[in-house]
Amino acid sequence: MTADARLTRSRVVVIGGGVSGLIAARDLALAGVPVDLLEREPNLGGRIAQAEIAGLRIDVGAEAYATRGGTVEELLRELGLASEITTPAPLGSWVVAGDRAMPLPASGAGGVPSDPLSRASFAALGVTGALRAAVEPLLPASVGADSETLADLVRARLGSRVLDRLVRPVSLGVYSTAPERMPIDAIPGLGTAFARRGSLVRAARDLRDSRTAAGGAVSGLQGGMGELVHRLVEELERLGVRIRTEVDVCAIERDGGDWTVRDASGAEQARGGAIVLAVDERTAARLIDPAVEPASGEPERVEVIALVLDDGRLTRAPRGTGALVAEAEGTDLGSPRAHHHDDPIRAKALTHASAKWPVLARRAGQDRQVIRLSYGRTGRVPETEQLDDSAAMHLALSDASRILGVTLHAASVRGMARRIWQVSGPIVSGEGPHVQAPAGVVLAGDWVSGTGLASVIPGARDAARLALRAVSGSDAASTGPITTGGNS
Structure with a gap:
């Protein structure tokens, strides 16, 4: 040779x-x-990318990483970026279901509540849903043990309210996949913890307290x-x-x-x-x-719309670091059309980036706010994909107003960026x-x-x-x- x-x-x-x-x-x-x-x-x-909007460098793809296992931090140390690691503000996230917005209960994995009797769980699930979830540890481990998907397991053990109000918005917002298409092990550690504990609630508690937990702590970088x-x-x-x-x-x-x-x-x-x-x-x-x-079929896609706004009302972070949106049951969010205030919210998630990341808030200044909305649910193209920039901006403002509970106006917009991503989703x-x-x-x-x-x-x-x-x-x-x- x-x-x-x-x-x-x-x-x-x-x-x-x-x-x-x-x-x-x-x-x-x-x-x-x-x-x-x-x-x-x-x-x-x-899918890690940034855009410059109104003089700010904003993540329009992945904005954070899960700290579980320490693998990301290890790489960042090797690259000399350890000093750039930053953590989000401890404001918590919300979930929006229909016309109700409520804090997302603390969870260890995929929206499964680790404390079904907490105040946040009662607010999200109602008395009936919270009590149904609270008795789950008393069920035999065999209940739901033959489930093939996350939806099957959650419905069998925790009930439909936990599935529809908590697990579904987390699955769609974080994984861009409906829980009916997600295997249990698509959420790292959940299947193993459930097999060990015989209870989803106990498994969620274990994962919440573990450094290997999925859906637990996240970090980011100061410059994005x-x-x-x-x-x-x-x-x-x-x-x-x-x-x-x-x-x-x-x-x-x-x-x-x-x-x-x-x-x-x-x-x-x-x-x-x-x-x-x-x-x-x-x-x-x-x-x-x-x-x-x-x-x-076409590959699944998600569109991210990032907006920089001059609106001091948002400095109080009315919905914490952002919110996940539970899809209204039986609604058709397919083709783009003129939207009305009583339509379902089209966005599947909103991140209040300047509330979530204090370092970004300092760069932006007191009144300037950064929000990101995500569009595109399983089996459908993003509702914004065929809209021009003006129409997409107005839809994003309408959705953000309803998610945040504050009416936002086009006059406050200082810049916008759009990015469409192809997503793989968990393997079914x-x-x-x-x-x-x-x-x-x-x-x-x-x-x-x-x-x-x-x-x-x-x-x-x-x-x-x-x-x-x-x-x-x-x-x-x-x-x-x-x-x-x-x-x-």
Whole structure:
């Protein structure tokens, strides 16, 4: 084998420049592996992105990370960002159901109340719903044990009010997936805790008190989560990773011991001994086997609308750090149309970002407020997607007024940004992932590892280990971290 062939065979091509791809590329480069990183879009970072609105840098994608497991904090320390970690204000979140708004009860996982007899639980569930949930620990562990989805389990053990008023808005707002499509283990730790405790309420308490809890504590970065992407890109450039954006990979081909990556014209874009596919499931399936029929329907999408307002009334944070919206039963929120005040709220969630993040409030000033609304529920396109900017802004203001209980006016708007994201959602039990990667191809992304940075980061590092094993021909990379750690 020639020296050039050995160099090619030791190289890894990472396809996809979201967080998964950036982290896998960094770990491989730190291990001494030559890396090419190819991204279809003009910008890197995937669903971590920022926009400048009225002079403020605002997250229009992921704005926080779950602290469970400590995996995100470990990476931030390695990148020299530990001093930038910040925590949200302890104001709590709300839930809006119909014409009622109420504080979201403290929970350990996915909206399951850890204290069904708390004042917040009574306000959200009513006396009947709260008492129904409170007796759940007395039920035999066999009740709901054969449930395949989160909705089935919650309905069987806690009742419909907990499902519809708490779990459903959390599932849709956080995971962009209805609980009827979520396996129990889509919420990390819940299935294990329920099996151990025989009670969802007790499982929620355990997860609330555990550092590994899902849906528990979150943190962010002082300049927004975009800082993570900026630092990762700086690291890759320093480590000599060859980064190219606006490369639309259309084919990967096995050529002897190498993999060749080609664009739509058939031109070779990269070659290596292994490939990390840090892309969505549809793209991965198409690249691995072009003969496979694409999945039916369009990928799920969410639109985020961020607004900067001059309205001092919001400084009192009327709904804490924001609110999740319970979908009105039996309503059709499909096609965009003229909206009226008595229509259902179209947004599925609102974050009062300047109330949630004190560092952002200081940058914004006393009266300037930042809010973000999310649109797009399971099985439907975002209600804002076909609206022009003016119509989208007025819908967002109408929804925000009803969610926050304060009438907001277009005259107070100082700027707006919109961003549509494709979301994977939790893998439904028995439905995926469907993609089987051949030898030398490694899969990465939230559809593989789970939603959120606390799942994506260890998944990306695992992918890097597997790719290292593929190009080194050794099992040494299969155990332990491959990075050098520290602020390399």
